[in-house]
Amino acid sequence: MRLWQSSIYLNLVLAFLLSIIPMYTLSLYISLSGAASVREEITKSMQSRVHFYLSSFEAELSRVIKSMREFINDADLSMLSTLYPNIPTYERFTMTNRLESKLFLLNNSSQYIANSKLYIPSMGITIHGSGYDEKPIPDEEIREIRSVQYNTLSPFTMLGDRLLMGSLFPLGLNAAQSPTSIMKVEIPVQSLRNVLKQIPHTAEGGAVLFARDQDWHIASDQGERDPALIQQLKKLWENQGNDQKAGSGRFEIDNRFYLVTYEPSEILDATLLVYVPEEQILYPISHYFVMLIVLSIFSVAVIILFSYWIYRMLHKPLRVLVSAFRRVENGYMDISIPHQTAFEFGYLYRQFNVMLSRLNTLIQEVYEQKIRSQRAELKQLQSQINPHFLYNSFFVLKRMIAADDNKNAIRFVEHLGNYFQYITRNADDAVPLEAEWLHARTYTDIQMARFSRRLRTDYIDEPGPYGSVHVPRLIIQPLLENALQYGLPNKIKDGIIRVSFAVKRGLICIAVEDNGEELTNEQLNRLHAKLNARDEQMETTGLINVHRRLQLMFGNDAGVLVSRSSLGGLRTEICIPMKEEEPNVSIADH
Structure with missing residues (x-):
């Protein structure tokens, strides 16, 4: 099933089929045209043969009919039939001999006359070519001859299996009048059959002579091997109408096609019809047509097999190449395709390996360059953090010493030492979250030495098991500086800074909020815009500094979010994608 779904295999088969279909169509057209031409x-030829034989038969029988009618004016027949008792015996005998001689000549004048007889009722004798006897012509034959002579145009009548021609003298008798003489000629049916057999020139073909106004016919086959076929042919002939025109056609009889040719005869009042099975005539062409079909089937089979061979020859190396490309697409860059083959695919394999090697080199160079660039940018961003509050911290320390508040001074100096130790440790770009959290608390302790009378700082929750997550150095302090400098600059008392920790939707979030009253919606929107801006040349200080460093380290899912705090001021929130880390390791020496 997968083989037929392959576009390569189907395209090969279709290409070969499209190449032979025009030749096959042309061959089929030539074959069909040849068959039609041969049939025509x-x-x-059949029409010519039918016309020839029918014309010959008409000429022979016309001569017989003419000879029969010459007896009308025969003096001997007239005298014998009307003056028989008054004629001397010698003259009567002489007249009878002359009539006998004439009948003898008539019998031998045509192959279509079996015998001829002349019956003279007044004498009670029947004259024939070899003498005479006293056997009269049967009344049944006389009635048939009378019926044909006065009721039909046909000169024939079929009585049993005998075909008769006859005439009653004198002409013009009605049904009540008795004839003075009766002429009867018997046509040999077998002779007609022999002639009809010569017309088709095929083993299964035949010819039939149909009477138009009488219910008889003569077929070339004496036994009429297929009476049903004869009846079907008769119906076809009758359906052609009585237009007395010759014609031909191709007819289907009992699921078999026949070429049929017919021609009517006014003299005989009959129609000669010849039929030939089409397959006998077109057998050579049909044989070639069958051979063409067999050759076409064989060609299609060869095309399918040849296409399959080509498909197998191309598909295997293509499959290897496509599989290699798919592995590269999935990120596997350390692959190599063997190329022992000497075909064009060997060249493709070699070039693929070269391309992949160069691509790995370029990727490594670009990756290292990017890492160096990021580290340089991290150093640059980190160096921009300037602890301006230290200037004021020295004044606070001076005031404590002047006031002999040694206990608080010592604790204050300790906080400053920890602070300087943290921001000057540049060995690592990232630190554990627990260390960054403790540094933020150190920073707020230093600031509370200055602002404890007008604000307080609340730390809610702790990093806990997430303390070992590594984050960029100095990401919480800028948020606290922003709250002090811009959120609570005019807050005389009851200022609040809240620092909270939470894990939500796969993110580690650290939020810094204040209850300042200076934040407007316009300022909040501008801050949003700065954080979402992609301008590489924009100054990166404060919140934007933290936002850029988080995205450089964790990607676009990390960063700083700003919103209005539930305390009334600004809420800045650091979001870091959570990774699988071990529970935090406490930093006991901090």
């Missing part, structure tokens, strides 16, 4: 020529 054979039909014309």
Whole structure:
């Protein structure tokens, strides 16, 4: 099933089929045209043969009919039939001999006359070519001859299996009048059959002579091997109408096609019809047509097999190449395709390996360059953090010493030492979150020495098991500086800074809020815009500094979010994607 779904295999098969279909179509057209041409020529030949034999038969029987009618004016027949008692015996005998001689000549004048007889009722004798006897012509034959002579145009009548021609003298008798003489000629049916057999020139073909006004026919086959076929042909002939025109056609009879040619005869009042099975005539062409079909089927089979061979020859190396590309697409860059083959695919494999090697080199160079650039930028951003509050911290320390507040001074100096120790330790770009959290508390302790009378700082929750997560150095202090400098600069008393920790939606979040009253919606929108800006040349200080460093280290899912705090001022929130880390290791020496 997968083989037929392959576009390469189907395209190969279709390409070969499209290449042979025009030739096959042309061959089929030539074959069909040849069959039609042969059928037309054979039909014309059949029409010529039908016309020839029918014309010959008409000429022979016309001569017989003419000879029969000459007896009307025969003096001997007239005298014998009307003056028989008054004629001397010698003259009567002489007249009878002359009539006998004439009948003898008539019998031998045509192959279509079996015998002829002349019956003279007044004499009670029947004259024939070899003498005469006293056997009269049967009344049944006389009635048939009378019926044909006065009721039909046909000169024939079929009585049993005998075909008769006859005439009653004198002409113009009615049904009540008795004839003075009766002429009867018997046509040999077998002779007609022999002639009809010569027309088709095929083993299964035949010819039939149909009477138009009488219910008889003569077929070339004496036994009429297929009476149903004869009846079907008769119906076809009758359906052609009585236009007395010759014609031909191709007819289907009992699921078999026949070429049929027919021609009517006014003299005989009959129609000669010839039929030939089409397959006998077109057998050579049909044989070639079958061979063409077999050849076409064989060609299609060869095309399918040849296409499959080509498909197998191309598909295996293509599959290897496509599989290699898919592995590269999935990020596997350390692959190599063997290329022992000498075909074009060997060149493709070698070039693929070279391309992948160069690509790995370029990726490594770009990756290292990016890492160096990021580290340089981290150093640059980190160096921008300037602890301006230290200037004021020295004045606070001076005031404590002047006031002999040695206990608080010592604790204050300790906080400053820890602070300087943290911000000057540049060995690592990232530190554990617990260390950054403790540094933020150190920073607030230093600031509370100055502002404890007008604000307080609340720390809610702790990093706990997430203390070992590494984060950029100095990311919480800028948020606290922002709250002190911009959120609570005019707060005389009851100022609040709240620092909280939470884990939500796979993010580690540290929020710094204040209850300042200076923040407007316009300022908040501008701050939003600065954080979302992608301008690389923009100054990166404060919150934007932290935002850039977080995204450089953790990607675009990390950063700083700003919103209005529930305390009334600004809420800045650091969001870091949570990774699988071990529970935090406490920093006991901090």
